[in-house]
Amino acid sequence: MSPRASFGCLLSLVLAASLSAQETIKVGEFASLTGKQASFGQTNHRGVLTAVEELNAAGGVLGRKIELVTEDTRSLQGEAATVVKKLISRDKVAAIIGETGSSAALEAAPLCQQAGVPMMSATATNARVTEAGDFIFRACFIDPFQGTVLAKFAADTLKVRRVAVLVASGNAYSVGLVKYFRERFPGEIAAEQKYSEGDKDFRAQLTAVKAAEPDAIFASGDYAESALICKQARELGLTVPIFGGDTWDSPALTQIGGRAVEGTYFSAHFSPDSTDPLVKSFVQRFAARWQGTVPDTGTSLGYDAMMLLADAMRRAGSTEGKKIRDALAATKDFPGVTGRITLDAQRNAAKSAVIFTVRDGQFRYVETVAP
Numbered sequence: 001m002s003p004r005a006s007f008g009c010l011l012s013l014v015l016a017a018s019l020s021a022q023e024t025i026k027v028g029e030f031a032s033l034t035g036k037q038a039s040f041g042q043t044n045h046r047g048v049l050t051a052v053e054e055l056n057a058a059g060g061v062l063g064r065k066i067e068l069v070t071e072d073t074r075s076l077q078g079e080a081a082t083v084v085k086k087l088i089s090r091d092k093v094a095a096i097i098g099e100t101g102s103s104a105a106l107e108a109a110p111l112c113q114q115a116g117v118p119m120m121s122a123t124a125t126n127a128r129v130t131e132a133g134d135f136i137f138r139a140c141f142i143d144p145f146q147g148t149v150l151a152k153f154a155a156d157t158l159k160v161r162r163v164a165v166l167v168a169s170g171n172a173y174s175v176g177l178v179k180y181f182r183e184r185f186p187g188e189i190a191a192e193q194k195y196s197e198g199d200k201d202f203r204a205q206l207t208a209v210k211a212a213e214p215d216a217i218f219a220s221g222d223y224a225e226s227a228l229i230c231k232q233a234r235e236l237g238l239t240v241p242i243f244g245g246d247t248w249d250s251p252a253l254t255q256i257g258g259r260a261v262e263g264t265y266f267s268a269h270f271s272p273d274s275t276d277p278l279v280k281s282f283v284q285r286f287a288a289r290w291q292g293t294v295p296d297t298g299t300s301l302g303y304d305a306m307m308l309l310a311d312a313m314r315r316a317g318s319t320e321g322k323k324i325r326d327a328l329a330a331t332k333d334f335p336g337v338t339g340r341i342t343l344d345a346q347r348n349a350a351k352s353a354v355i356f357t358v359r360d361g362q363f364r365y366v367e368t369v370a371p
Helices: 003-021 038-057 079-089 102-115 143-157 172-184 203-212 223-235 251-261 277-289 297-316 321-329
Strands: 024-031 065-072 095-097 119-121 136-138 162-168 188-195 216-219 242-244 265-268 334-336 339-343 353-359 362-369
Touching: 024 038, 024 079, 024 297, 038 065, 038 251, 038 277, 038 297, 065 079, 079 095, 079 102, 095 297, 102 119, 102 136, 102 172, 119 297, 143 172, 143 216, 143 242, 143 265, 143 353, 143 362, 162 172, 162 203, 188 203, 203 223, 216 223, 223 242, 223 251, 251 353, 265 362, 277 297, 297 321, 297 334
Parallel strands: 024 065, 024 095, 095 119, 119 136, 162 188, 162 216, 216 242, 242 265
Antiparallel strands: 265 353, 334 339, 353 362
């Protein structure tokens, strides 16, 4: 073979490899698909995956299909940093979605910022997440707003004046939410009791709460511990209202808590009962894809997170990190299934919240609270 022919063959191989690399746009996702937070992680993943499937069915983004590269953090401390390093260095993803929990998102955010890879958190509400830098965004509202919503709900709707608080001391979400609730609640914090993530016996804390005679109980942790708190509170004769944050929005709450969670309340980002045509269409499509399953907060936010990234790539006309970042920062009135989303100067989503109650084992809409 002549040198010219050899060079031509080599050039063809290089071009073929280049074209092959351009066939898909890799988007990384990290979530707690197993472990104690698996219920929330799995619903979040289904939302992201549904968005990817719909985007690809419509021709993809910028003429290329989306390839979702998903990593399981196994609900373990430190695992988020490990899998995000892999997504960035080995998989060469254009952007990253995750994590469901604030603590894991806080592990990953500095790594994405340093690498210049845009990170869109679907559900991490701790205010510090986006403080990692200008490549870090979120599709959900933040805890200062959620704390205000819950404080207003407790005072105006429940009409309580003395609230006892249970906080997961090692959980950034729980600690932050209690901080903002305490600052905004116009009444009195009758008692504050701490526990550790993964605990299953809360009787000592609840006995102290009962002695304080509160009008209501704010259980600020995840659905697993909060469901057990409700069961044990009722067993101890505590009949006052119990309420929590958006991490309660999981089918596992009623599976674990049973009748003990009847009549409890929680804040959320999305109501499948909305009459908005965009939401109604999404609920129907999701049910058709997932055997009749009704989308919840984690699902809808996962869907919106992926759609926000796709929208930014289209407007940027590029999958280059800085261009995606700039387009995301300019997002205004994006028509998400969780409401119209504008990303503010701190890269947080400005949007409304909803309050649900548990009735007959189902989550029922109570009211909407605007930002």
